[in-house]
Amino acid sequence: MEDSKVVSTSEHLLEVKDLTTRFDIEGGQVYAVNGVSYTLDEGEALGVVGESGCGKSVHALSIMRLIPIPPGRIEKGEVSFKGRDLLKLSDDEMRQIRGKDISMIFQDPMTSWNPVLTIGFQIMEALQLHMGMDKVAAHARAIELLELVGVPEPSLRVDDYPHQFSGGMRQRAMIALALACNPSVLIADEPTTALDVTIQAQIVDLVKRLQQKLGMAVIWITHDLGVVAGLADRVNVMYAGRIVETGPITEIYKNPRHPYTVGLLGSLPSIGERTGERLFSIPGEPPDLIGLPKGCAFAPRCNYRTERCWNETPELEEVSPGHYAACWEKDKVRKMQ
Amino acid sequence: MVNYIIRRLLMVPLLLFGVTVLIFLMLQFLSPVERSALYVRDIPKNERVLEGVIRKYGLDKPMYVQYWNWLVGIKDQSTGKIEGGILRGDFGYSRTASQPVVDMIKHRFPATIELALLAVVPVLFGGVFLGVLGAVNHNKFIDHFVRIFAIVGWSFPDFVFGLLLLMIFYATLGWFPPGRVSDWANQVIQSGQFHSYTHMITLDALLNLRFDIFWDALRHLILPVITLAYLWWALTLRVTRSSMLETLRQDYITTARSKGLAEKVVIMRHALPNGLMPVVTLAGGTIVGLLSGVVIVETVYNYPGVGSAAANAAVSLDVITVLAFVLLNGFILVMMNLLVDILYAYIDPRVRLD
Numbered sequence: 001m002e003d004s005k006v007v008s009t010s011e012h013l014l015e016v017k018d019l020t021t022r023f024d025i026e027g028g029q030v031y032a033v034n035g036v037s038y039t040l041d042e043g044e045a046l047g048v049v050g051e052s053g054c055g056k057s058v059h060a061l062s063i064m065r066l067i068p069i070p071p072g073r074i075e076k077g078e079v080s081f082k083g084r085d086l087l088k089l090s091d092d093e094m095r096q097i098r099g100k101d102i103s104m105i106f107q108d109p110m111t112s113w114n115p116v117l118t119i120g121f122q123i124m125e126a127l128q129l130h131m132g133m134d135k136v137a138a139h140a141r142a143i144e145l146l147e148l149v150g151v152p153e154p155s156l157r158v159d160d161y162p163h164q165f166s167g168g169m170r171q172r173a174m175i176a177l178a179l180a181c182n183p184s185v186l187i188a189d190e191p192t193t194a195l196d197v198t199i200q201a202q203i204v205d206l207v208k209r210l211q212q213k214l215g216m217a218v219i220w221i222t223h224d225l226g227v228v229a230g231l232a233d234r235v236n237v238m239y240a241g242r243i244v245e246t247g248p249i250t251e252i253y254k255n256p257r258h259p260y261t262v263g264l265l266g267s268l269p270s271i272g273e274r275t276g277e278r279l280f281s282i283p284g285e286p287p288d289l290i291g292l293p294k295g296c297a298f299a300p301r302c303n304y305r306t307e308r309c310w311n312e313t314p315e316l317e318e319v320s321p322g323h324y325a326a327c328w329e330k331d332k333v334r335k336m337q
Numbered sequence: 338m339v340n341y342i343i344r345r346l347l348m349v350p351l352l353l354f355g356v357t358v359l360i361f362l363m364l365q366f367l368s369p370v371e372r373s374a375l376y377v378r379d380i381p382k383n384e385r386v387l388e389g390v391i392r393k394y395g396l397d398k399p400m401y402v403q404y405w406n407w408l409v410g411i412k413d414q415s416t417g418k419i420e421g422g423i424l425r426g427d428f429g430y431s432r433t434a435s436q437p438v439v440d441m442i443k444h445r446f447p448a449t450i451e452l453a454l455l456a457v458v459p460v461l462f463g464g465v466f467l468g469v470l471g472a473v474n475h476n477k478f479i480d481h482f483v484r485i486f487a488i489v490g491w492s493f494p495d496f497v498f499g500l501l502l503l504m505i506f507y508a509t510l511g512w513f514p515p516g517r518v519s520d521w522a523n524q525v526i527q528s529g530q531f532h533s534y535t536h537m538i539t540l541d542a543l544l545n546l547r548f549d550i551f552w553d554a555l556r557h558l559i560l561p562v563i564t565l566a567y568l569w570w571a572l573t574l575r576v577t578r579s580s581m582l583e584t585l586r587q588d589y590i591t592t593a594r595s596k597g598l599a600e601k602v603v604i605m606r607h608a609l610p611n612g613l614m615p616v617v618t619l620a621g622g623t624i625v626g627l628l629s630g631v632v633i634v635e636t637v638y639n640y641p642g643v644g645s646a647a648a649n650a651a652v653s654l655d656v657i658t659v660l661a662f663v664l665l666n667g668f669i670l671v672m673m674n675l676l677v678d679i680l681y682a683y684i685d686p687r688v689r690l691d
Binding site: 061064066091095096097098099103104106107108111112113114115116117118122125126129130161163164174177 | 476587588589591592593594595596597598599600606607610611684685686687690
């Protein structure tokens with residue numbers, strides 16, 4: 001499809017090719033992820049941005065092979081990690097990668113911890129499983145990890161239960177859990193969405209700092225372009241299960257070429273904007289994945305659409321080095337002033 | 338944890354007070370003459386004597402006086418002996434069993450406990466096990482099977498089910514006889530050589546190393562146990578299944594899987610303790626339900642426990658006996674709830690630490 005973008009399999013840490021995840025629901029099939037391809041290099045930070053329901057979380061769960069089957073199904077594609085296709089591994093082989101080489105932080109720290117087990121125990125589980133540690137060593141390491149993510153008095157808090165932690169602290173501990181086995185990829189699935197704004201910034205900073213320190217690659221999934229700005233090297237913008245624009249973060253900000261990206265940028269409030277002005281919002285609703293139009297999924301909400309948009313689906317095409325957009329009218333699309 | 342348990346323990350006397358008041362109020366529907374069975378064995382026919390009895394035991398006094406007498410008993414002025422008083426273990430005289438109620442209970446309760454305990458095993462283990470199995474294999478063949486099994490059990494009245502089993506396995510196949518033990522075994526039990534430690538025959542037989550009697554008692558127990566257990570088994574199964582399905586959808590299960598834990602560990606360590614919480618709540622009720630269920634099951638199988646005695650008493654309007662049975666169940670209910678509360682604290686740190 002977009003082979004020009006794919007240099008060579010072996011050069012990238014993670015390479016996703018034509019990943020397609022389908023859900024069988026009443027009334028039909030839904031392609032939550034529809035032919036997503038991209039690469040991730042060692043130590044790189046990639047932002048994945050889109051509205052809720054655009055498939056960004058499902059794509060992450062597909063990489064981890066944590067999609068509930070049924071109703072979900074990874075229909076086709078390839079996820080090659082260090083040269084191995086994760087989608088072809090046995091369940092046992094995949095388990096050895098989960099939590100060790102690729103780990104994940106989830107959206108809601110309130111519900112992501114098992115309420116009947118201590119925080120320490122839940123971190124130790126991963127250490128004992130993947131690092132071959134005994135209980136004593138794992139307990140000591142769990143304390144170190146909690147300290148690393150800035151949980152105060154970690155040697156006391158390690159034996160606390162999740163309900164004794166605040167939301168921000170739980171998310172910090174969740175990062176400690178995710179980093180326990182020194183993964184080479186950390187997938188953060190909207191880790192700040194459920195938190196207060198001030199805590200959000202702390203978590204973003206923490207991940208950024210730890211990424212520099214530990215050198216892992218990060219896939220940061222969010223609906224908030226503002227959050228990725230200070231964090232990611234590159235951004236994938238997703239809409240209705242597809243990547244509609246991808247490129248270096250500065251390019252995307254300065255020179256967006258997909259009307260959806262333009263809309264997302266336009267709906268960010270910025271300091272210094274004239275007060276009293278209404279914040280822009282993209283007209284219409286996020287698409288209903290059951291009744292997608294034949295052509296471009298964004299066409300119904302798009303200001304630039306032409307007849308062609310209704311009938312033909314645009315593919316990603318390069319607009320400048322490393323910057324791709326999937327839009328028939330990409331040459332006309334300009335950032336809002 | 339200790340505080341929590343103390344608070345729960347303090348509730349127990351209050352609840353028991355409530356139970357006794359309710360049952361005492363039910364006693365007030367009886368005439369003073371009928372209520373005299375609480376204290377005397379034979380209700381005198383002679384009206385004079387009868388009036389003497391009523392006056393002697395204060396059955397014409399205000400309700401609170403009667404309640405107090407009912408609790409602690411009443412002192413016979415001439416002999417100095419205390420008569421009646423449920424706190425002393427005197428529940429009156431059972432007309433249908435032709436013995437004091439407390440003796441009837443002592444005599445028959447072990448048989449009922451034996452039946453109920455044996456029924457708990459399939460209920461909890463079969464119910465929980467199959468429920469988890471159904472949830473883990475959601476919408477697969479085994480799940481459908483388990484659901485059908487549960488729906489049939491839940492909608493089958495136990496007396497119909499009991500009679501059906503009796504018809505097939507006793508009348509047609511002759512495998513499992515009704516009653517408690519065969520005559521030959523009964524003779525052995527009544528003889529001096531057999532020590533009745535617990536009065537539960539299966540257990541006593543094992544302790545006496547009489548495996549033939551153990552087998553005989555078990556054969557008599559199988560049908561009543563299945564009949565008694567099926568309804569609660571089905572209910573436990575359904576609750577376990579839906580609760581496990583709900584738990585398996587929780588975010589922390591995805592977290593556990595994302596750590597690379599094996600599915601067995603995810604289910605046993607992460608899902609089960611959470612999924613079983615509603616089952617623990619249900620378990621207390623199940624045990625009480627089993628003890629009420631014995632009324633019908635023991636009657637169908639002619640099994641000599643407190644349930645069949647209560648059924649006998651009910652049809653002969655022997656209210657004293659029936660209410661003693663109700664009181665006993667009320668007491669067990671309160672104790673089971675206490676046990677459930679403590680178990681809850683043990684399982685759930687949020688309860689324990691708050």
